[in-house]
Amino acid sequence: MKYSIFGESHGPAIGVVLEGVPAGLELDLDAVRLDLSRRAPGKSALSTARKEADEPRILSGMFEGRTTGAPLCAVMENTDARSGDYSRTRDLARPGHADYTAHVRYGGFNDYRGGGHFSGRLTAPLVFAGGVAKQVLAQRGVTVGAHISAVYGVSDDALEDWESLCACAAKDFPVLNDEKGAEMQAAILDAKNDQDSVGGSIECGVFGLPPGLGAPDFGQNAEGIFSQYLFAVPAVKAVAFGAGVAFALMRGSEANDPLYVDGDGSVKGEQNCAGGINGGITNGMPLVFEVTMRPTPSIARQQFTVDMAKHENAVLELTGRHDPCVVHRAVPVIEAAAALAACELMGI
Amino acid sequence: MKYSIFGESHGPAIGVVLEGVPAGLELDLDAVRLDLSRRAPGKSALSTARKEADEPRILSGMFEGRTTGAPLCAVMENTDARSGDYSRTRDLARPGHADYTAHVRYGGFNDYRGGGHFSGRLTAPLVFAGGVAKQVLAQRGVTVGAHISAVYGVSDDALEDWESLCACAAKDFPVLNDEKGAEMQAAILDAKNDQDSVGGSIECGVFGLPPGLGAPDFGQNAEGIFSQYLFAVPAVKAVAFGAGVAFALMRGSEANDPLYVDGDGSVKGEQNCAGGINGGITNGMPLVFEVTMRPTPSIARQQFTVDMAKHENAVLELTGRHDPCVVHRAVPVIEAAAALAACELMGI
């Protein structure tokens, strides 16, 4: 399966083409819509006020309720675009955003409105594609789930198992420990009140993968495959598997997962520091990783920047609708990226 | 440029084929040898005692001292292989290592001796390939350098500039602050005395990349491209760009790099939290990232594991030659991976 996302924040529509979907899948569109609504803005003070139906229109690859095996294209119209918000500051590169780099890369011809193709809005088609991938995986006994592991230094409980994640997915604010969740939300609202934003992290698990997927070599190792999908999600700046950055604080005797033969005859680890991967190959334990997401760059505070038209220093004061934090909305996005990566790893 | 590494730790030879090397490069083999010697074991109590000449024999792609543009193949013979060390424990999967996953993946046919194709020894051809890539980059004004940023919780100073890294590369133990370096080495020797090993991290910078390289989309973003190369290095478990995992502790007003027009007319950031990348595209600032490396899994301590032949629980006591830490030897390896990634990003 291979996805190709198109669209711009304030263009006519956004969408995705998904090649290689196995034929005959009875696609549960309501399940996909649920993931889309988990990502959707406009639900609370924690997110931007932009409201989009995000109703996917499927143009191809479905026939009589099932996938045909041909490329599947889904399109979502942009209905709540307000281009006017952006014209005043079009030449002022928002610090931390891709305005300047896009300007250089595309010679100033990129659609700057609302971040254009760089907008977080483009994660809606990714969630659609991931929703399809999840259903493909489910047929093979593989499930994917994620929770907010931290926001602005407030940490959620450690991930234990798939069941705890299931319960978590239904929540408006997907954390394992709701008290920690409340603290995180307070941090987000504080930042919002300060015309600021906050970063955080998401921990994700893929459960049920068989051992023996991947290879050590370039382009084939499990970590490399997952990271490719994860870094394609806007705002992700770090990807860490298993114990992740904590490996730098550990000794081998702590980091090595002792192995044993389980009751069902399978080989398991007594712990899962490796995050389900050794030597780039899955070991049958849950594949677990954490991504770090930078704070939303669009903040209302005065910021120093450059005017790209005049090529001189400038001061930026943004108006418009912005997310004080994207981490909670990004949970189904990371799940989507993980589901697509898991499909590649399984050779689907 | 595309590399393909082959070889096993105790097979006849290891090597690499590098496709797409620009023609006409007067390859400085001594510079490559220097990187290989930075990686080489056997130099001190901090590394395994295995001694290898690592002298590359170039089979193709060079003519009259210059690259021809045809695939460049370099081979290094394995001369200090001691297969006998491994036969006693061949069926006991070393915890934390790829023994079990390779056994599943390759049906038990993998060359188990010394980790086979999973061995850290395979990083020698990677350093060779990276050495060529560095010279290709140097012609275009791009340089690459790295230092040990932490070992077992002891942190080096923060990276400042290319000059400080240059000085660092010549050191036996490549840190910016030698006092910190001495502490790290003590931590490694402590672990060794305890029949244990330690993990750490390496920070790397690519200097001189022009702005506008990369794209936001899957497979084209700068972070994704770099991570693909970095996770192909054995033992790397986390990759973080710029402020990395610290973004989860930050507000937008801290994380956004204010922009200004520099004296030479170029646009610069007042800080570099983004690590030189916005929206998957380079911004002209140094491309900076940190990788975390897990502690060497091969330790002499008694460990619980499984016997893969008998499919039952077992106790492992390793003998043989092992690295108590691979971080210091991995510095030129990470530079190599970064150089190859930078070539891809530049379309070389």
Added chain:
Amino acid sequence: MKYSIFGESHGPAIGVVLEGVPAGLELDLDAVRLDLSRRAPGKSALSTARKEADEPRILSGMFEGRTTGAPLCAVMENTDARSGDYSRTRDLARPGHADYTAHVRYGGFNDYRGGGHFSGRLTAPLVFAGGVAKQVLAQRGVTVGAHISAVYGVSDDALEDWESLCACAAKDFPVLNDEKGAEMQAAILDAKNDQDSVGGSIECGVFGLPPGLGAPDFGQNAEGIFSQYLFAVPAVKAVAFGAGVAFALMRGSEANDPLYVDGDGSVKGEQNCAGGINGGITNGMPLVFEVTMRPTPSIARQQFTVDMAKHENAVLELTGRHDPCVVHRAVPVIEAAAALAACELMGI
């Protein structure tokens, strides 16, 4: 540039996503529409009676009349679909068509109506993508043109130059020699009267490519790159460069193109048997190739086949609207595939 075509003959819509379009191109949509109308059916007795507007709606990648550099998606609605035509014979595999192979490949879940994703209708988005590619090439001085070289054994004159092709493109029946064209049309109408169809061939030239593009190696040679695009066009069964299959009748002294230094200092061939490519690399002469297209498999004659549902022998009598020949409609399709291939070869 990379294209991804989606859609089925009788689904809601067909379309294409084109990644990597250079930013800032002022897309001439009328020129694209002209190519689409050259491909369109319904214009004469030589083609199927199905009528489609084939008006592309651009969903992304365009802003203020220019390409943005982000993926460009164009969609065309299916308006003249008549699914009823197909239900009666849905289980009878049309000989020569992909009905049986699609049934096996997609487990019977493929959209069988009108050939589904295998329909020649899917060449409309390819012509759109090729139309964009042609304009990208034109900016770099590269042009593409094609003519019908043969239909059912009647051959057109040999291709001479770009000017003769230009004149040809405007014709309803694109041949260099209209008398030969009249013979071809008679052969097509004869076949139609006999409830049959005919095959033919198209010769295509790419003019203005600089020498030195491509490489001899797998995946990089000019012939391999072009053939990949050409065999993705339905009905193409042979691809031949330069003298093509006639090389099997030649001696080296005939086949070798003598070289000389032209007045402008460029190196040219006195003839172009090589079709502009030596050793997988362009030589600066026109890149010339010929594709052979099989006769349309859908014919009204009684044919022996299998019933895929009952898994038994059957007799098929097709009704519905079919092309007695697709060669004349395929001319802009082959140009499109060539234009996309030329972009890849030029590293666009």
Added chain:
Amino acid sequence: MKYSIFGESHGPAIGVVLEGVPAGLELDLDAVRLDLSRRAPGKSALSTARKEADEPRILSGMFEGRTTGAPLCAVMENTDARSGDYSRTRDLARPGHADYTAHVRYGGFNDYRGGGHFSGRLTAPLVFAGGVAKQVLAQRGVTVGAHISAVYGVSDDALEDWESLCACAAKDFPVLNDEKGAEMQAAILDAKNDQDSVGGSIECGVFGLPPGLGAPDFGQNAEGIFSQYLFAVPAVKAVAFGAGVAFALMRGSEANDPLYVDGDGSVKGEQNCAGGINGGITNGMPLVFEVTMRPTPSIARQQFTVDMAKHENAVLELTGRHDPCVVHRAVPVIEAAAALAACELMGI
């Protein structure tokens, strides 16, 4: 499986890295050597007098007689290189050869001796890789064979079945009809006496492929996949599947293969004009194609060309050892390319 060939005609060695070989294959090296000897020169007046042992040294990917699943590298030393033959004419581009295009592509830094990386000698590692692929296919019931279908206008009998090809493979001059073979050899010797060379064609069949492999889309269709491998063979200028270029002479009623249910329940065609492929997907019939190979460009006759150093017209008179025809030596090469393509198609 992915191959990467390296080496130059007069460099130290040539070889290949083959990634993705299934683990556990007990490689029959004698069978590979047999294919290499079928390709080897120096056996008769029909080929160049250069003598090479072509004994592969396997550097990796084999352990205890079986493949390990890690990349397999095989190297063959160049022992009969005579660089002196080439120095006199190094600046004179041989018409029909890649001398001029390589000079432009690689800025004059390519190894010009004996064609360097463009030499037919580079097909030896390809035959090695194909030999491995054949054994991988044989385990899955798939076999590959080829014969000379024509030389300088003399045609062999039409291909009937796998058994006739088997008998053919053992012959010094691999044709089905030895009388035709004698005529072809006479044509080759005639050309040689005239200081000239001849072209020809090879027909190849892949037997035992299941139906349902491939897809219609770009990069996934069976014809496109095969053509990519075939055009990577030096001198191949045309690739045609099934009835090939004869489709341009046919009506649909002739070209459509009527289907029937065979005694074993499988669906078969009464003829095989499609060459085993419909809509880019295998149909279970033998996959059959023909490649056309241009006459060897290196001929001893006086030829007009350019001096690349002086950039002026020149006259070339070649000496040295050359093949008056490469078609007979290329039979195992085409089989090798087909075997590798079949592996990709089968997802190996």
